[in-house]
Amino acid sequence: MQNMIELQAISHHFDTASERIELFHGLSCTIRAGETLAIVGPSGAGKSSLLSIAAGLEVPSGGTVRFIIDGAEVDALTMRANSGFIFQQFHLMPELDAIGNLALPLRLKGNRDAFDIAARWLDKVGLRDRARHRPHQLSGGEQQRIAVARAFVTAPRFIFADEPTGNLDIHTSDSVAGLMFDCARETGCGLVIVTHSEALAARADTSLLLAAGKLELAE
Amino acid sequence: MNRWRLILEGSWRSLGESDGRISLATQAALLFFLLTLSLTSASIQRYLADNLDQMLGSDLVVESHSPLTAAEETALRSQAQRVSVTQLSDITLTHGDKWARVKLKLVDDAYPLQGNLQIGDTPVATQRAVSAGPRTGEIWLDSRLATQLQVRVGDVLALGGTQLRLGAILFHEPDRIMEGHSTTMRAMAHAESLGSAALGGTKVRTRYLAAADASQQQAIEAWAGKTLPGASVIRKDGGEHPLASFWKRTENFLGLASVILFFMGAVALDMTNRRWLAKMRYRLAIYASFGTRTRTGMLMALGEWLIGFLVAALLAALLAALAHALIVAQMQVQFPGLQAAWHWQPAARTVGLVFLLLLALQVPSLIQLSRASLLSLIRNPAESSHVWQRLVWSFAAVALLAAAYSDNWLLTGMTLAAIASALALMIALTWSLIRLGDLWGRRRAGLLPFAFFMMRRRLLAKSAQVLGLGLCGLLLLFSLMLMRDLGATMEGYGRSHDGNLMISEAKAEQIEGIRRWAGETGSTVRALRPFVPAQLVAVNGQPLFDGSRQPSDTLATMRDPIRLSWTNELPLSNSLTGGRWWPDATEDWQQISAESEVMTDLGLNYGDRLTYQINGKPYEFRLVASHAYKPGNGSITFWFQVPQSARAQFDAGTLYMGSMELPAPAWDGLAALWQQYPTLSLVPLKELTERFDRTLDIVTRLTGGYAAMILLLALFVLAASVSGFSADDRQKNGLLMSMGLRNSDCLRLNFYEWGATALIAACGAVAGTWIAGALIYQAQFRLTYNPDPLWVAGVVVAMVAAVCLVGYLACRRSLKVSVRDLLTT
Ligand SMILES: Nc1ncnc2c1ncn2[C@@H]1O[C@H](COP(=O)(O)OP(=O)(O)O)[C@@H](O)[C@H]1O
Numbered sequence A: 001m002q003n004m005i006e007l008q009a010i011s012h013h014f015d016t017a018s019e020r021i022e023l024f025h026g027l028s029c030t031i032r033a034g035e036t037l038a039i040v041g042p043s044g045a046g047k048s049s050l051l052s053i054a055a056g057l058e059v060p061s062g063g064t065v066r067f068i069i070d071g072a073e074v075d076a077l078t079m080r081a082n083s084g085f086i087f088q089q090f091h092l093m094p095e096l097d098a099i100g101n102l103a104l105p106l107r108l109k110g111n112r113d114a115f116d117i118a119a120r121w122l123d124k125v126g127l128r129d130r131a132r133h134r135p136h137q138l139s140g141g142e143q144q145r146i147a148v149a150r151a152f153v154t155a156p157r158f159i160f161a162d163e164p165t166g167n168l169d170i171h172t173s174d175s176v177a178g179l180m181f182d183c184a185r186e187t188g189c190g191l192v193i194v195t196h197s198e199a200l201a202a203r204a205d206t207s208l209l210l211a212a213g214k215l216e217l218a219e
Numbered sequence B: 001m002n003r004w005r006l007i008l009e010g011s012w013r014s015l016g017e018s019d020g021r022i023s024l025a026t027q028a029a030l031l032f033f034l035l036t037l038s039l040t041s042a043s044i045q046r047y048l049a050d051n052l053d054q055m056l057g058s059d060l061v062v063e064s065h066s067p068l069t070a071a072e073e074t075a076l077r078s079q080a081q082r083v084s085v086t087q088l089s090d091i092t093l094t095h096g097d098k099w100a101r102v103k104l105k106l107v108d109d110a111y112p113l114q115g116n117l118q119i120g121d122t123p124v125a126t127q128r129a130v131s132a133g134p135r136t137g138e139i140w141l142d143s144r145l146a147t148q149l150q151v152r153v154g155d156v157l158a159l160g161g162t163q164l165r166l167g168a169i170l171f172h173e174p175d176r177i178m179e180g181h182s183t184t185m186r187a188m189a190h191a192e193s194l195g196s197a198a199l200g201g202t203k204v205r206t207r208y209l210a211a212a213d214a215s216q217q218q219a220i221e222a223w224a225g226k227t228l229p230g231a232s233v234i235r236k237d238g239g240e241h242p243l244a245s246f247w248k249r250t251e252n253f254l255g256l257a258s259v260i261l262f263f264m265g266a267v268a269l270d271m272t273n274r275r276w277l278a279k280m281r282y283r284l285a286i287y288a289s290f291g292t293r294t295r296t297g298m299l300m301a302l303g304e305w306l307i308g309f310l311v312a313a314l315l316a317a318l319l320a321a322l323a324h325a326l327i328v329a330q331m332q333v334q335f336p337g338l339q340a341a342w343h344w345q346p347a348a349r350t351v352g353l354v355f356l357l358l359l360a361l362q363v364p365s366l367i368q369l370s371r372a373s374l375l376s377l378i379r380n381p382a383e384s385s386h387v388w389q390r391l392v393w394s395f396a397a398v399a400l401l402a403a404a405y406s407d408n409w410l411l412t413g414m415t416l417a418a419i420a421s422a423l424a425l426m427i428a429l430t431w432s433l434i435r436l437g438d439l440w441g442r443r444r445a446g447l448l449p450f451a452f453f454m455m456r457r458r459l460l461a462k463s464a465q466v467l468g469l470g471l472c473g474l475l476l477l478f479s480l481m482l483m484r485d486l487g488a489t490m491e492g493y494g495r496s497h498d499g500n501l502m503i504s505e506a507k508a509e510q511i512e513g514i515r516r517w518a519g520e521t522g523s524t525v526r527a528l529r530p531f532v533p534a535q536l537v538a539v540n541g542q543p544l545f546d547g548s549r550q551p552s553d554t555l556a557t558m559r560d561p562i563r564l565s566w567t568n569e570l571p572l573s574n575s576l577t578g579g580r581w582w583p584d585a586t587e588d589w590q591q592i593s594a595e596s597e598v599m600t601d602l603g604l605n606y607g608d609r610l611t612y613q614i615n616g617k618p619y620e621f622r623l624v625a626s627h628a629y630k631p632g633n634g635s636i637t638f639w640f641q642v643p644q645s646a647r648a649q650f651d652a653g654t655l656y657m658g659s660m661e662l663p664a665p666a667w668d669g670l671a672a673l674w675q676q677y678p679t680l681s682l683v684p685l686k687e688l689t690e691r692f693d694r695t696l697d698i699v700t701r702l703t704g705g706y707a708a709m710i711l712l713l714a715l716f717v718l719a720a721s722v723s724g725f726s727a728d729d730r731q732k733n734g735l736l737m738s739m740g741l742r743n744s745d746c747l748r749l750n751f752y753e754w755g756a757t758a759l760i761a762a763c764g765a766v767a768g769t770w771i772a773g774a775l776i777y778q779a780q781f782r783l784t785y786n787p788d789p790l791w792v793a794g795v796v797v798a799m800v801a802a803v804c805l806v807g808y809l810a811c812r813r814s815l816k817v818s819v820r821d822l823l824t825t
């Protein structure tokens, strides 16, 4: 495979004033572009931390992380330039309207056709008539659809989603999840989702359970 | 291309937000004020420099209040290439029933040594240049004077028995600079036209214009310093313009003003900066989530900020150009011929400095921005606001730049010391009050203990707010106080007069004439005091102008002879402020009493030996007492007074000053009196008050504009403070109300908070003002500092009330929206 993330014997902990919080120890796994991976587990197990380590946002306290893009090993910065994120709180820019938010990543990359591409994506997520609306005028589901489209619009190699449906009701979750997986398969990028929704995890190619510091295949 | 568009869009959007607008307005206001200041200052300096180059009429001028002796004049002529002698005196010119006070210049054949005179045939005629003054029997008048007297070229004027023909209208003299910023009307005649008797002996200034090369100039200056103690020397090379010292004092005040404005602006900007930082951090984290590097994000943030600055600078430059033109138009009264021009260099320097200041203020934010992380979107990391680093950094940066700008280190140092101590006090007060309050309220129920608890939780944010408001209050209070006191000092010059005509100078035989004339016209002579012109040349044997004394108005006045009066008892218009007045009819004539302000200004002590030059001879007195003007008993007071017995020692004619009361019909007869005594100096009070009002008007306008500027910036600080903390307040209020607190309780709680904030800030402000006053008043403005406690208390109450009111309004607005707000976010 040309694009992948290799986690080898990863361990992580936080030191607070009074104690040391041990999250996990000796975890290994490989994430490949073109596959979808779900990480489930109880709250506080360290899912978000694992995601941050895999995305190169955080350096683990032990073990090695290797990022391989187009067959060559790269550093975390390059890795980040090739990834996208979807958050539980959506995090759209409040001062930009829907299409502005969608076009933003493209414009930052210097793409001349930013607004045309953004309009196509808006069509795709079914929000063409809301193009001029600002985030506070949109429902949670609508905001998250735009956030999903925004993550995919620059065609990254990997997408990391932390509890993307955590703030949505079941019905809306379903449609957002559908959108995410469709887009991921269509563009052939790697999708890593942290969630505690069984339904969402079930859609992924692989589903791992993080609990008590261990990472296991979930059935 | 796209990124540039993004940057532009971002800056445009930020103008729509209140923070962005406050920030832009603050920057623009700061730039506007400083630009106006430096442009005006540059115009005046350019004017002074040009003047010195073109308007001295020679290479060097020696000015003396008594003519040089024949030996001294020979010595001067031997050291210079050429010399021209001019004499100046104040006289009254009459024509028919019109009269005017005039400064008459008598010139010789050599005049002028350099440059040309500009004359014409009518006040509106085209000017022509001539290279010599009027011929014998001719007089030239300036155009205003000719208009006022309604004379034409060819008319004959009478001057103390001499008939002079008006030869030309005088527009310009090459030695005009020596007149300083006087706007007295001028006349010029040849010295041989008048007999020496016509001018009497009084108040004739003699000027020796000399052509000399640099080494000769130096030699003459050294010679004059040794042999002519009362004379002043003005050189073209490296000399100091007579007006420069006047302007220097004004600049001192304006320099302090800009330092204060720098700080005010910094406080307002720092408050908006907090919000800007939070916004930018969020934005950068989002940018990072789709793969934009932090560096790119930071460059864009910087770009946006830069555009904001450029817009502010453009706006400010336009306004400043306008204001500059207006101010220059106003100041042409004081500086005839002053031109409004755009000075690139000082303007660029100012914009550059403000840019550096703003950039320096931005540095802590930028450093924090560079640490912005995508992680903050996944988890909410602890917000560390770095209050201390910000405070120390901002203070240092602003202090350095302010010092660089004002180039008066002492003044800046004093201001900074006052501000630093006020800050320290406020920090201590905030911490101790909130901590003690929290400790006190720990085992108590109620809103007040809860308010303390909340404040303790938000101690850092609270301190920032208190410091900002306190600093703003301090600067506001101090500037207002300083302006009030300077204004009062000015006002003090316009002492109440009795009578409607001042006899500002009359000789003994003229007094006889005046009495006769008063009897004929039904006027009364109210007060009359004798004096001789005396020039203070040395204190304790040291020359007065050896550079060891602080420059002051008083010292500047001492360049001319002052009036020395004699009396046995303390006059009714004076009160004794120190020392011991001499006993009645004392024979020990070498005692002197000085006005107390003069004493402080010159740094004199009791027991000092003062040497005066009177009519060319030195006399020494011992300083034994000080007196002060006491209103209500006439307007005449003297700076120096000696015992009656001293009069017999002086080899000089007695002069008088006094006041008269004229009934309305007597005014028309004045011309006759003047015709008889052209050197008699009578000043109708109307003219005096007008002249004074004109000066006061300029000062009032200047300080008024400055006060408006300070208030405007204070408003920005308040707005920034409320807007900057309103998000916090909204969240807090929402939480409290969701916990079941009533609306009115919430209001009360906020009221406690704002009240405590304002009170601490006000304490800091008052303490800082006191320190600043004690430090700066005496050293920089020669004013004594005694604050009016009622006034200070009033300002404190007003400040607390204003802050509480604004806080209350903001809180009521936030209460309306906060619960719904909580639901939507
Ligand atoms: N910066 C930090 N300092 C100390 N403890 C932390 C920090 N970040 C996270 N934790 C702790 O690490 C544990 C795992 O956090 P997280 O990875 O967010 O778990 P999850 O996403 O599975 O809920 C939690 O118990 C949390 O309290």
Ligand SMILES: [Mg+2]
Residues within 6 Å of the ligand: A047, A048
């Ligand atoms: Mg989590």
